[in-house]
Amino acid sequence: MMPSAPLPRACWTSFISLLLVCCLLPPGTQGQEFQLRVEPQNPVVPAGESLLVNCSIDCPSAELISLETSLLKESVGSGLSWAAFHLSNVTGDTQLLCSGFCNGSQMIGFSNITVYRFPERVELAPLPPWQPVDERLILRCMVSGGAPRDHLTVVLLREEKELGRQPAGKGEPAEVTVTVLATRDDHGANFSCCTELDLQSQGLGLYQNSSAPRKLRTFAMPMTLPRLVVPRFSEVETSWTVDCTLDGLFPASEAQVQLALGDQMLNATVVSHSDTLTATATAKAEQEGTQEIVCNVTLGGESRETRENVKAYSFQGPNLTLREPNATEGTTVTVTCAAGPRVQVTLDGVPAAAPGQPAHLQLNATAKDDRRTFFCNATLEVHGVILHRNRSVQLRVLYGPKIDRAKCPQRLTWKERTMHILQCQARGNPNPKLQCLQEGSMFKVPVGIPFLVRLNHSGTYYCQAASSRGTDILTVMMDVQDRNPIAITIVLAVLTILGLVILVAASVYVFGVQKRRDIYYVRQSSTRLPLAPKQPDEAVAVELS
Structure with missing residues (x-):
């Protein structure tokens, strides 16, 4: 392995001389039975640390023991067959060469220093703001620093689940990628990456560095457009409801909805359930003409939009008026029905002369x-559609009271008790008060309610209906007949006497029959006594059984 820094000229000179000496030595002199040891052998140290190196020969006459290295060294001690050196600021992998002489023969030994360092930066590349569902997502992990690279592995994770691992490689910074298929379950999940520096084979441990997690947001936007429900026609200054619905959204609760009437944004109430989103608002056109309603649903940087036209019209009236709402009987009443321009009015089946003109009656x-x-x-025609609107008004006529002769008989014949x-009724406006008073006694008989008829109810009654508009009087003759005349009394008396006679005769008859039905027994004389003549005055004993 090449040293991490250029050697000084003096070091290069001694190092080259040593190599030449080694190459020029006779073969017999290098194969001696003694050994030169370098300790520690192939050490692994953290970057920037110091290291104590010991060169020793088991030859009793060893001499000129030295250490050749590109690192800063300092002799810290020596003996008959050894020498120790302190190496400072070990920052890179390097090779150590120890040399010495034994009985005139040169001996050499080697040791390789491996420097390890943890990565300075382990970072997961930023995730897209929104990731479409069922599309491939590339996860990138950047690693800066870290050594030795052949012992450094990069692992990409979803929460605690491992998605893939790769060696860090030699690049700086190292970049490791893993491709996954995004799903709905990945929405809100944390993704991260970590490095593993495995030095267990060198007697050390497994060191891990992790990146900060990043949260993924996935979405699904259907290709269908929102369903926008609005009326075809709308009257100016009249409120109406706008409904906009879109199915197949995920997550529907995070979608944004905008409802607009022309340039006016509407205050929408948005409700989501499962994969369905519904927005409702109230709109009102302020002028006639065609108004455009727009529903725009946005999620994950994608949007779906639907537009509908609403035709706004002005339908004034109809206004139905009475010149005199409360007219006096016999006066002239005028009824007028009027509406706005282009409106055809009809009053009680009679149309006005032309649209926009009033109708009179x-x-x-x-x-x-x-x-x-x-x-x-x-009626108003709006783009080929006939719209209707009705009004009604009621007339009140003020007139005097009138007793209904058909419902109030002038002669009545009733039985006592x-x-x-x-049954007498009176009509009028205002409603009259009706009462019936007996002539002379001014006795009042109830009207319209049940009462018990007595003989003193007989007579002539004056039924009077009165109001602020006048009075109306009707004479009623009431004849009450006695329920028990003298003939009936005589008949009842005769029937009573006849009943008593029949009762007495029946009693006598029953008593006589009972007498005839009695039984008598005659006592006979004994057969042992002689017969004697019967005395005339002798009583016969009769024993009643």
Whole structure:
């Protein structure tokens, strides 16, 4: 191995002379039985360290023991057959040559110094801001410094998993690459590289240096465009909803969405679920004409954009008005329906003369017109589509109270102690108050609710409906009949007496039948006694069983 620094001229001279001497020595003189030892033999030392070298000959008459090296050396001691030297600032691999003489013969010995140093820089090259899924990713690790290179290995890692390893090589800086296929699972994973300086064969250890980790972000952007849902038509100054959806995004939560109406950016609410992203906003056109809605979705430096047109129109009205919302009966009422330009209005089925012109209707208000509803229909053509809008208004006519003769009979015949309802109704605007009072006594009979009819309800009633617009009176005759007249009482008395007679006759009949059904037994005389004549006045003993 070549020395790492040029030798001084004096060293070169002695070194060349020594080599010539070795080459010119007779073969017999170099094959002596004595040996020259260099210790340590082939040492491995850290860069910049010092080293103590000992040259020794096991010859009892050794002399002129010396050390040839390109390093700075200092003699630190010598003896009969040895010499020690201190080498300082060992920075590179070099060879040591010890020489000496034994019985006039020159002896030489060699030792190779190996210097090791840790890499000054181990760095993973910056990863792309976003890496497409299912595409190849090249990982590069740069290593500056480090020796010996033939013992230096570079390892690339995903988290703790080894992706590949290669020797560092001789370049400066050394660059090691590994190609992997990016997946969704790699999103958010840390990648790094490390070096391994393996000096275990030299009796040392395995030394590792690691780079700072770098986080990878992977993404998937579909080729399809976002689905933009907007209305075809929109009225000026009227808010409407914009929906934009894109499927197949990964990671959908990190995508950026922009919704715009012309040059106006919309305040969108973005929601992501799995691989689907949805943005919703509220838009409003401020002037007529065609407005462009744009939805732009950006992820990983790629974007997908959809544009749709919304036709903004102005549809004013219709405005439906009554000159007198509360008209008095008999007055003239005017109804007007009007709308904006290009709008055709129709009032109660009668169209206006031309688009943009109002429609009128006049009538003489009557009681039948109270609560009458007028309808106005407005139509506007927007790019071949007919749009409709309706309005309605109700007319109130003020008129005096009127009792409905059909629902309030003028003559009633009822039975006493029965439940009935006096069905009388009155109409008017404002609503009248209806009450029925008995003539003379001013007794009030309930109206519209059930009540128990008595004899004193008979008579003539004046039913009066009154309001601020006047009064209306209807006479009702109520005839209440007694439920128990004298004939009925006599019939009931006769029936009662007849029932008592029948009850008595039935009792006598039942008693007589029971008597006839009794049983009698006659006591017979003994057969042992003689027969005697019967006395006329002798009673016959009868024993009732």
